[in-house]
Amino acid sequence: MPQPFTGLGEELRKRRLAAGLSLTALSAAVHYSKAQLSKVERGIKAPSRDLVRLCDAALRADGALVALATTPVADTPPAQTPDGISEEEWTMQLSPDGPSWFQAVGRRQVVGAGAASLMRWRMDGAGPVAPAAGAGMLEASRSLFTHYRRLGQSVEPAFLLPGLIAQTHTLRELSAHAGDGTRRDLLALGSRYAEYVGWLMQETGDERAALWWTQRAVELARAGGDRTLGGYALVRRALITLYQDDAAQTIALAQRAQSGTLPPRIRGLAAQREAQGHALAGDRDACLRALDRARTLLAHQDGRADAPVIGSMHLPDSVGMVTGWCLVDLGRPREAAEELDRQLALVSHDAIRTQVRFGVRRALAYASDGQISHASALTAPLLDGVAAVRSATVTTDLQRLARLLARHRNHPAVRRLAPRLGTLTCPFPS
Helix, strand or coil: CCCCCHHHHHHHHHHHHHCCCCHHHHHHHHCCCHHHHHHHHCCCCCCCHHHHHHHHHHCCCCCHHHHHHCCCCCCCCCCCCHHHCCCEEEEEEECCCCCEEEEEEEHHHHHHCCHHHCCCCCCCCCCCCCHHHHHHHHHHHHHHHHHHHHHCCCCCHHHHHHHHHHHHHHHHHHHCCCCHHHHHHHHHHHHHHHHHHHHHHHHCCCHHHHHHHHHHHHHHHHHCCCCCHHHHHHHHHHHHHHHCCCHHHHHHHHHHCCCCCCCHHHHHHHHHHHHHHHHHHCCHHHHHHHHHHHHHHHCCCCCCCCCCCCCCCCCCCHHHHHHHHHHHHCCCHHHHHHHHHHHHCCCCCCCHHHHHHHHHHHHHHHHHCCCHHHHHHHHHHHHHHHHHHCCHHHHHHHHHHHHHHHCCCCCHHHHHHHHHHHHHCCCCCC
């Protein structure tokens, strides 16, 4: 019976022979055993995605091997308001023993569930907000948002989400009682709060909630007259498809977010995401072109100076860091490690979430390059930070690193890491 990986194995063998490489030579180049490569070529063993990417790069296949190993992933539709609710109420339960939850429900559902008898307060009869009060609230909320984002670098999302959700609600409701100018500013800031909630929801592993909150951010921005955040919502959706290993959807969404009508920063962030999609597909040239475009666009200063930065505020050189990220997926681990070494040296030690996200990528690059001792030494000091921030996206790369290190389970450094890695790479609850 033909094996399910015969096509990939045959193409790998054909390209290896055309390159004049023996199995031994290819084994040395990709740091996988000759026996394992032989089984892949004969179609009797499924290759890991890391092996395919390393072989694709070593044989200069320009993504051909990656394409053969890729299973198409269905498009992820934008999340809709539950049950088609247009004017929802937000319900949140805060438990003293840890678990909390948030839900958007219809007003009839709130009354039907008996929630009308709970402690409630309304702003329906409130008069207009004085300009000075609105400006004061705006200034305080901007400052608070900056502090929340800094806290988000060192604690897990569950600690921040209740406060962020409540603040988003406050800004949304206050905007209805403010003058036009202040109203627009309140809604714009509320949209940024909602977008950050969406990011933290993705960090908890809840992709549906991440999309729902991103859509709320777009609606708040649109209500304030800003239609550009819809472009950034595409960049956020592309991040979800990126972590689903769907290169085609990542590229398509990111390209849609590069409309000439959008601000340069949003287009630059979209170009970065497009580069990550091309790297996932193994297309080095397209990846580098997108990164060049991103660097040009992100050099522009746009938007108000007092407005929160869209995208990460903890990357001194985001294009450089994303370049290192992409080189891992392009099967060029040594180049990736060198670039990530340079970039991580620029990141503040207080930015723990950023340090562990890209630090795990760097360790993955060194491990893929066969430098197991150094990869293990880089991983060990990251694990406390991984435990502190509890990031589903970081865990995805940590699982990949753990699988790679498990091939060297008898290595002393790997044996020391194994127990803690096993604990930290448990899948997040869905």
